[in-house]
Amino acid sequence: MTTRAGFVALIGEPNAGKSTLLNRMVGAKVSIVTHKVQTTRARIRGVAMAGDSQIVFVDTPGLFRPRRRLDRAMVAAAWGGAADADVIVLLIEAHRGKTDGVETILSTLTEKATGRRVVLAINKIDRVEAPVLLKLTEEMNAAFPFERTFMISAERGYGVEDLRDWLAAAMPESPWLYPEDQIADLPMRMIAAEMTREKLTLRLHEELPYQLTVETEHWEERKDGSARIDQVVYVARDGHKGIVLGKGGETIKAVSKAAREELEEFMGRRVHLFLQVKVRPNWLEEAERYTEMGLDFRDGN
């Protein structure tokens, strides 16, 4: 079996129907959760399986309305995400047509996405007559060389399968990027890890050890409707462990409580959060240090 896997950046103005479309392509559970993510930080919005292809949809938070400095950084990151994607899908609304917002996106695409695979999806076709749709298609294709144009109604499901199948075939040959049994809760796992990381940052400020990462290792749905979440905070050195734990475990306890409260609010149910701090040295850096000392670490000398 030849498997395919890759990244798709779904871009468009707010309200274009991105969440609705993802719902259709990925499955309700994931998108309901990720709808709120639009305004947060997680990059992966959902993973769709189609035949032997795995399509990973990446988020473009705050792409077109940069207000504050943070937003501008996010826009840059979002474009980074779009530019790295195997395919970019621009979603527009049939009845609103080529708005100012769409024109801004088109000029950014022209500037940053030349040579990329970009397709157009005109959504909400249930709201317009055929001639309007044809005129819009012409107008859009005159403005940018889209590889394909899809006409869809995300809400009613028209044309969504065609788009998904096309994307599936457009993915590069590759092993799957995520194990199938993790796909459903992958975005939630990442969001949960981000929340803990944010609480650590808030608490430690500049003391926050570099190379600190948070991973959600285990996620268990309990019969009583609550979730048990186990996370590991990885630090690069033993000394960093003490900083994260704090005196008598004070810091990690406060972080855990704050993260749990935010998760409970986000998920609308009870959460049991367990944090562990582990040292995971940066092997590459270690290897380089050894190499500098004349030892070839990688050969096991």
Ligand SMILES: Nc1nc2c(ncn2[C@@H]2O[C@H](COP(=O)(O)OP(=O)(O)OP(=O)(O)O)[C@@H](O)[C@H]2O)c(=O)[nH]1
């Ligand atoms: N008529 C019609 N309405 C649609 C269609 N697809 C989405 N909508 C509606 O458009 C609105 C916006 O859809 P969302 O999926 O929330 O849009 P979004 O792009 O994710 O919005 P943001 O999260 O704000 O960026 C909702 O009220 C949807 O019900 C469609 O095919 N036809």
